[in-house]
Amino acid sequence: MNDQPQQQQINIELGEKEAEGIYSNLAIITHSPAEFVIDFTRVLPGVPKAKVHARLVMTPQHTKMLLNALKDNIEKYEKKFGEIKIAGDQPSGQMFGFQPPSKDEKVH
Numbered sequence: 001m002n003d004q005p006q007q008q009q010i011n012i013e014l015g016e017k018e019a020e021g022i023y024s025n026l027a028i029i030t031h032s033p034a035e036f037v038i039d040f041t042r043v044l045p046g047v048p049k050a051k052v053h054a055r056l057v058m059t060p061q062h063t064k065m066l067l068n069a070l071k072d073n074i075e076k077y078e079k080k081f082g083e084i085k086i087a088g089d090q091p092s093g094q095m096f097g098f099q100p101p102s103k104d105e106k107v108h
Helices: 016-020 060-081
Strands: 026-031 036-041 052-058
Touching: 052 060
Parallel strands: none
Antiparallel strands: 026 036, 036 052
């Protein structure tokens, strides 16, 4: 008797527009008790305005599963290609792109 659940195969369709992908160097993350919202945008030097190009709305559980999947894939990537370096400062002293909260910023 096999107590393990059967894995269901899912066919995933990738549309032509989605296959092009969206470049993003900034994500704005907000949350409520029921969901996480991740807005993907791109910030360009000298352009004071940024447009949201994609929005993901996920349950807290799926968001944590995504985090774990990203961690796993980063580890695999770094084993194959070497450590991913994160630049600490831009020449102007400003951070640009994806950033973790500062150490003195309160997390709610």
